Amino acid sequence: MQAVTVDHISMFYGSKKNRIQALHGVSFAVAEGELFGIIGPDGAGKTSLFRILTTLLLATEGSETVNGFDVIKDFKEIRKRVGYMPGRFSLYQDLTVAENLEFFATIFNTSIEENYDLVKEIYSQIEPFKDRRTGKLSGGMKQKLALSCALIHRPSVLFLDEPTTGVDAVSRKEFWEMLKRLNQQGITILVSTPYMDEASLCDRVALIQAGKILSVNTPQGIRGAFGKPLLAIRSTDMLRLLNAIRKYDEAEDCYPFGEYHHVVMKSHFNEEKLRKYLQQQSFEPLEINPVQPDIEDCFIALMSSISERV
Amino acid sequence: MNKYNTGRSVESPSSGAGTSVISVQDLTKRFGDFTAVDAISFEVNKGEIFGFLGANGAGKTTAMRMLCGLSLPTSGKATVSGFDVYRQTEEIKKNIGYMSQKFSLYEDLTVKENIRFYAGIYGKTDAFIKEKTEKVLNELHLQSEARKLVKSLPLGWKQKLAFSVAVFHEPHIVFLDEPTGGVDPVTRREFWNMIYHAADSGITIFVTTHYMDEAEYCHRVSIMVDGKIEALDTPSNLKKTHEAKSMDEVFLKLARKATRND
Incomplete structure (x- = not known):
């Protein structure tokens, strides 16, 4: 089964008079277990796409499914099954590291203990700071906590919106190694990035620019089509x-x-x-x-x- | 000297001595018992494109803030455009330009208003502003957008406009903090084209980036690790010294040594 299908979606923002089109008839599908990259610069429509697929935003046109569920009819089912790490840090800054993780586990009716094995590799790196308020963490630690929170309910599809933007080359490399290991545990991953060199780390990629898909293929396939x-x-x-x-x-x-x-x-x-x-x-x-x-x-x-x- | 001068201008200005516009000696910044910048020393020459690289948390921003006159050093010496970073911070601010991806233009002002605002802050005369605004708008092909709000412009245009605004008052040095983050590969190159032209006209460029291919476009590159400058040379010499095929590899080799967790 396809983990994600996107069928001719368009997204408009603004009033009738002053319409901005963020997505122009975008279509693609992501197979279960794939590590799928959405690659394009700022303003390409990556975040709109992720917000639509995580049922936080309604597309103006088109249809989409996640895990076989329709994003409109079955949005509640989808919300149980996806993990979403937005581009902008969105954890509770006035809760501690442990409190944030516990909060996200609880709203998904689970516990940290139950899924600890999944987040262990990432969370153990920030566990020494578990009583620190999230607002006081460094950028790298915030990112690890955000990823732990997105994973704590064992999602089947994980959406990561620009996890490596502004991150140095060493940390980027480590982050991708971490993604690979999560992917090997059977989680389908959709990850967006403005860094073209990260394409080669994905199974397949969609290149996107100004709301339009330029190409969907394996990295080798895209290079071969040059x-x-x-x-x-x-x-x-x-x-x-x-x-x-x-x-x-x-x-x-x-x-x-x-x-x-x-x-x-x-x-x-x-x-x-x-x-x-x-x-x-x-x-x-x-x-x-x-x-x-x-x-x-x-x-x-x-x-x-x-x-x-x- | 390497067989290939990878610098983009005819002669890398780094070869000329005695034209240094930034001079830094044992510059240090401590916050409590944490040494963010640990006795760094280097010179930047007039018209040079100087790449200032380092992992997140290596101390780049702190060092840059001291050089921009925004933060007082704990110890060490530095002059920027001949002015002392302890005593002449206001003079420094007048003689430099600054741009970052995060802070550049006012979204709710028009293109023209932004130019007017920044030029005014730097004390430029109305006549100067009027004449140069036309020139800049022409160069950027933004004449028909002059009265539009900046927030309505595509990101790439904003970035190019932000750079033009940062050098509008004709500073000696411009500090660029990750200026090309998130822009498409074509715009990124157009942006670098503007950098070359500014450097050609004698403006010194001090730039940070996470794109390692952009490190190749610099005349010289320094790499900071844990508050110290671990390497400083031309890109080709750095690759030779560290037996690396690319700047990416050089960076990974050096930055991996870091013990600081950002």
Whole structure:
């Protein structure tokens, strides 16, 4: 069975006169046991989508199910079965760590003891501070507590809205390792993130931009669909190099990518010709390597293909 | 010097001596018995793009607040644009720009009002503000949005406008605290393009980021771990020294040593 289905949902905010469309006919499905990423920048519609699926917000159009239950008719059933960690910290700041966890366990008619095995790995890291008020915790500790609270009723589907935003590279890595282990215990996970490099850690991802799905696929599938030759080029004076490549006929797009520029080439380009063109402009030393596209390359290409269509 | 100068301008300004605009020596900040910033020392040169990295809780924000004249150090020395961080904090504030993802523009003011407001705070004349506002709006292609509320703009435009506002009064240095958080990859690159141009015009850029590919765009990068600066060099030299393929790897190697739990 599918854990989540989303069928042509659109979301409008604001009055009739001043309507803002947050989602444009979004559709996808997440299988049971999947680790599914929703990847896109701020304003893409990730939070609206999560709020709709956790029955906190009604979509203007379309239909959705979670665990086979309809989000409108069966919202109470869904609420029993999902865990939701919102992007903004939303625990009770004036309760202690232990009180917050106990509170969430109690409203789901369970106890910390009953599900301790599930949260143990995460909660044990903050347990030494269990009598501290939540408002006094550091960012990293708040995040661990929020995740523990979202898990304490043993949900079958877990929604995590941007758990790694603003988090440093080391903590991000640890957080993803933790997610993998939860996922291996059979919990379906939907996680949103603005970091493109996190796509490769998911089973499948939906790339989303300005309320529209750009692609839904495995990370490999998305990379495989790139379909054009990609070069990584570097030399001295990268700014001048960027401008020179952008003037080159066979280059469709060129943008900085770490220490290189990535250059999307037309299908039948000639590498030697490009090399000569750049050498004539005294880019020495010059390094040109064909590379496999990254998810970020794919996102950029999909973004521009959509804006061209408009 | 590495074969490839990964700096984006012709000559990395870091090679020029005697043009330092930020000078920090043994700068320390303690809160009670907790040492948030532990005797850090470094120089930043004019026109340089200086990346200031570190894990959450490493002490970046505290260090940055001292350099912006917002927090007095416990000990050590530092000058920013020639002004002392103990005695001349008001002078420092006049000569720097600041922008972060969290604090930048007033959502319920229009684009023009925001520019007017910030420029006014920095004591710019009406004539200067009028002329430069037109220029900035043109560069950002925001002429038709000038009278719209900032909250109605897409995030990417806001970020670019916020940067323009932060450098509107032509400061010597601009501090950028995670300026590109959450924006799409195309806008992120457009934003960096603005950074290069500002640096080219002589403004020194002091920037923090969690995107490791952006660390590659800096002339030099420092990495803070547990209140200390563990590494400071060009991205290519850092990779060489730490036998890493990417800045991500360098960062992970160094930041993993941290014993502080943020």
